Amino acid sequence: MKAVALILACIAASTFVARAQARPxxxxxxxxxxxxxxxxxxxxxxxxxxxxxxxxxxxxxxxxxxxxxxxxxxxxxxxxxxxxxxxxxxxxxxxxxxxxxxxxxxxxxxxxxxxxxxxxxxxxxxxxxxxxxxxxxxxxxxxxxxxxxxxxxxxxxxxxxxxxxxxxxxxxxxxxxxxxxxxxxxxxxxxxxxxxxxxxxxxxxxxxxxxxxxxxxxxKSILWLKVTATGRAGHGSIPEPNGAVAKLVRAMNRLVAFEPEARLIPSVEKYFEAIAATATQPLAADLRDPRAALADPLRRSRLLADPFRSAALRATVSVTGLRGSDKVNVIPGEASALVDCRLLPGEDAGAFLETLKRVAAEPGLKWEIVASSVxxxxxxxxxxxxxxxxxxxxxxxxxxxxxxxxxxxxxxxxxxxxxxxxxxxxxxxxxxxxxxxxxxxxxxxxxxxxxxxxxxxxxxxxxxxxx
Ligand SMILES: [Zn+2]
CATH class of the missing domain: 3.40.630.10 (Zn peptidases)
Structure with missing residues (x-):
């Protein structure tokens, strides 16, 4: 009995040691x-x-x-x-x-x-x-x-x-x-x-x-663009409606106003659901069911009113750089802009670039991709x-x-x-x-x-x- 008890005690002790080692x-x-x-x-x-x-x-x-x-x-x-x-x-x-x-x-x-x-x-x-x-x-x-x-x-x-x-x-x-x-x-x-x-x-x-x-x-991915316009150079005293700067500014103005389509990705849906708990109505209901909110014009504008929420729900387009003439009285032959776009997972950069070209609606611009990621x-x-x-x-x-x-x-x-x-x-x-x-x-x-x-x-x- 004693021996058995001792063996049992040893087994018990060794299991205990093994278990204890499993925890640091x-x-x-x-x-x-x-x-x-x-x-x-x-x-x-x-x-x-x-x-x-x-x-x-x-x-x-x-x-x-x-x-x-x-x-x-x-x-x-x-x-x-x-x-x-x-x-x-x-x-x-x-x-x-x-x-x-x-x-x-x-x-x-x-x-x-x-x-x-x-x-x-x-x-x-x-x-x-x-x-x-x-x-x-x-x-x-x-x-x-x-x-x-x-x-x-x-x-x-x-x-x-x-x-x-x-x-x-x-x-x-x-x-x-x-x-x-x-x-x-x-x-x-x-x-x-x-x-x-x-x-x-x-x-x-x-x-x-x-x-x-x-x-x-x-x-989100980056799609960084350089957009260049060219046109007749001239003296600032005679306006050039089709000069490089005029074309570029018209195109960039349309990009600034452009609102890419909203899309709901799983992590954003989960995020909205979580923050709905502390939001007040009616926003809380929008966050809880963003699909329904996006389908309704009033609820959609409420959901997109916040820049962070808006950027989480769709691609963004920021015109960040503009370059024309260094001289106030010279209409330059070339003008360029830098555009920082950020896309959601699943969005195709090539297709997005084509959309931007359509939105800019200005023929003859040169579009270059400066950098892009997935x-x-x-x-x-x-x-x-x-x-x-x-x-x-x-x-x-x-x-x-x-x-x-x-x-x-x-x-x-x-x-x-x-x-x-x-x-x-x-x-x-x-x-x-x-x-x-x-x-x-x-x-x-x-x-x-x-x-x-x-x-x-x-x-x-x-x-x-x-x-
Ligand atoms: Zn870091």
Missing amino acids: ATPDFDALAREATQLLQEYIRVDTTNPPGNERLAAEFFRKVFDREGIPCEVLDMGKNRANVVAYVSGSGRKRPLVLLNHLDVVPADAGRWTVPPLAGEMRDGYVYGRGATDMKGTAIAHCVTMLALKRSGARLDRDVIFLGTADEEEGVEANGAEWMVKNRLDALRNAEFILTEGAYIDAGASGKAKAWNVDVTE ATESTTDSDLFRAIERARDRFDPGVPVLTPPLLSTTDATTFRQAGFVVYGFETWRIGPDDDRSHGDDERLSLANVRFGVEATHFIVWAVCGAK
């Missing part, structure tokens, strides 16, 4: 946040202002951090001091990997407009200041310390967790690291299923209290999206998870086109005064570092931890 020893998040703060300060000092980028310096920064912990890491050299960096905490391979994606470059900072040196990583009044604090060196550090915590705890994972830092997101012309990965080293992502990256934050009030968890699951959308029916919802339940219960479309473009587009499910979501509660990406005195609060480190770890564990 909860990291000391206060200590992890202190470590993250120090790493963020150091990382801001690594100058990856783009141009020229020099992202190899950032890649080496992370290699040193990961090497210290025995986390396998590779710097992927792209030449000209540009590089991507990839690191791995491996799981059992039962499920496909999760990639934590961050870009290594930052936009230039005009030091004269800042109250602190932009690349000093200075700490002041409970904030870390510096270019990249929110876009997106802060997130890179949250990704990094999550890797460290998983490795240190020896947690059992169903998926590999892959840290990926890429070059040249901000300029994205010369050495875009995301495109380079897809073209040259897709193997390094080990057939991953999910990518978590930048895009949307948690929308918070001035007090830091969360109002909505915004997750970017879709991005609009993309990821499903919300996934383990990663549910993990984000669970994190919301844990940290900000009752606050909605919203999927507003990102109206600009990030590296997410490149990876969505390559077949990954990509969400733009950063675990920062950003109030009105902290939204300073690309702006002056960019900063991240220590409260956010503490919260973001725990929330990122929670999400990664929820989707990757062994079940």
